[in-house]
């Protein structure tokens with residue numbers, strides 16, 4: 001028998017979906033009273049509690065969650081009993097442990113009043129109530145409320161909240177919580193108070209409180225049924241010029257959700273607050289969204305097109321949660337994708353409708369391919385609905401969010417727009433005010449559309465990315481084309497064998513002139529006279545026959561990326577080049593270019609490893625030139641088409657990821673393209689100079705994007721003329737998109753201007769934290785040697801603080817997760833750096849520490865030397881005493 005090590009004693013507990021049971025007690029109302037001071041805030045909580053009639057438990061013990069709380073007093077008053085006296089509980093009435101408070105022998109109906117004390121200033125985990133830049137704010141999802149007060153902290157306990165906040169009047173003139181403001185007043189000693197009431201029952205993870213000295217920008221929105229909703233955006237006074245974009249996006253979102261999903265807003269006001277220190281992007285608290293300032297503040301001088309675009313998506317996302325998440329919420333945290341997958345799908349559709357649909361789809365797929373596919377193939381692989389977790393914060397993943405959105409998108413593809421809308425209407429109607437499961441969502445879709453999605457549920461149960469193989473045959477005499485599809489999914493941790501998935505595969509056929517053929521599909525999923533069909537692959541192997549095809553067609557497969565799968569059948573380069581030039585499906589045309597580039601990259605990597613001289617395929621240069629000079633192609637899309645697959649995606653496609661070779665080959669191709677197409681690139685760069693003020697619209701964004709793509713290729717030539725063009729752009733542009741594009745190119749290449757430009761940029765923007773984050777990020781991602789040394793010295797810069805998650809992400813995160821070649825330096829310095837940062841961050845903010853470990857998640861995909869060094873660092877982390885559950889879970893699973 002093994003001796004008990006300190007690790008196994010403290011090994012955190014795993015929570016399983018199969019152990020779910022309904023809450024034993026329900027809370028009908030919560031009356032909260034906050035007396036705010038920075039280091040000692042008193043929270044009085046009055047809960048009206050009753051035994052849950054649906055619970056089969058005979059226990060009369062009430063278990064409440066609580067963490068880092070100082071318990072001051074508890075009183076209990078039984079309701080409906082003859083001796084309904086208020087009883088002050090003593091230590092013999094309850095059991096107080098590290099993370100729970102169990103009160104024994106409680107009646108069926110009672111009022112519980114608990115007073116606790118907390119220290120917001122010392123709360124650096126940024127969960128619960130904390131201080132950020134002199135304001136109080138909260139983050140309660142998933143389990144932050146238990147750091148505010150003792151409570152059954154689970155989403156299926158929904159209560160009506162009334163909240164009163166007391167605070168210093170001068171420092172905290174603005175006091176906010178969920179719902180409607182019902183009362184306020186002064187109370188002497190320069191303090192004041194405000195009461196808020198939320199008319200909708202909600203789980204405690206949607207509770208929010210904000211207190212601060214804030215500027216408020218107001219607007220108003222009239223709903224489809226004529227209700228006026230007051231919109232308030234609260235920011236620090238210095239940011240008052242950065243509000244316009246977010247408010248415009250909010251109004252766009254409100255209109256879009258009415259038109260597209262029939263969802264109207266339900267309170268008299270909607271508030272957004274920008275906060276500097278925030279672990280996530282934003283939080284959908286009922287009526288009071290709290291945003292990471294980087295996801296809401298924008299001005300042309302300080303924000304890039306990408307920022308504007310992202311803000312639009314996130315404002316939409318949080319707003320859409322008002323229905324998909326708040327009105328209908330999750331029964332338990334295993335159902336997280338019920339609200340997140342659905343809401344990401346909704347925000348993607350919104351962004352797609354507001355901007356270029358093809359570019360949005362490419363962005364969505366890039367996230368999947370660059371991050372989700374590797375998660376699905378690694379030690380942290382988990383189904384869209386996980387079966388178990390140690391720390392739920394670790395499951396706010398690309399799988400739950402982005403693959404979850406793909407799963408909803410596939411339902412949309414199978415049902416069509418109208419059918420999907422019928423299903424979602426029914427879901428919201430049936431479950432309004434309830435905490436439900438993924439099955440409830442899928443059942444609503446099924447019953448409104450008379451379709452059986454039971455096999456489809458495998459997408460929720462099984463981890464791993466399915467692989468699709470295809471083969472084709474053409475019978476010229478019978479004019480018949482046959483496509484055979486096969487599916488396979490590799491084992492993932494805890495799931496050795498997989499059942500077949502139900503996979504919608506959108507296809508089209510082209511003739512040799514690149515024209516679309518009309519389809520005549522025989523059999524079950526018949527589709528005739530259409531330009532494209534959705535094939536439903538349900539079996540391990542399935543054959544689809546198309547009649548009246550007069551010549552051997554070229555297959556356009558998985559249009560719009562209709563399922564999150566990998567196509568593993570290798571196609572001849574000539575076919576990929578043909579599709580890159582001709583596919584009428586924008587997504588597939590881009591994708592063919594990516595596959596062609598990937599194929600070339602992978603074979604050049606082999607050449608490079610064998611020590612051969614590299615040569616770039618002439619056909620590829622020609623295909624690239626055609627795209628570059630294709631004036632009918634939308635600029636944003638063209639810019640995407642001219643990009644090569646990312647280093648991390650290429651690494652995933654290699655059996656052993658040789659990050660040095662990947663980096664060298666990718667740069668070699670870029671240099672060759674620049675050499676061969678220099679004149680074309682320069683012409684295009686010069687033809688899209690925009691005059692006039694910055695505007696956030698598709699046309700201008702597309703022009704900036706193509707222009708900066710051309711400049712990035714030209715800079716590969718290491719020619720002093722282009723360095724100068726870059727400096728000119730850096731100095732003379734009126735918008736951050738062009739300034740930062742130029743500066744990051746200067747920082748990426750050896751030239752005489754880089755240090756001066758970096759210094760002048762800092763000089764100009766030192767007062768703006770969000771702009772300085774960009775300054776950190778471009779230095780952390782520089783491909784020049786000694787970047788790690790630079791990162792280390794920047795950690796001592798006065799503008800850096802490890803307590804601010806945005807700074808950690810910009811500097812440490814971008815280096816470890818975004819600078820593949822340097823992070824994986826064969827001397828192991830990057831690995832050692834990451835381990836050190838994880839350990840020091842874990843003591844302050846475990847959520848942020850745990851996310852950085854991703855840098856090690858693929859450690860088995862590298863050569864022995866790198867594997868060993870990564871493992872040593874993982875071992876070093878896990879042997880540390882007092883590790884958080886967050887870090888423990890990720891490291892132990894990564895090592896398993």
Ligand SMILES: [Zn+2]
Nearest residue numbers: 317321340343
């Ligand atoms: Zn969300």
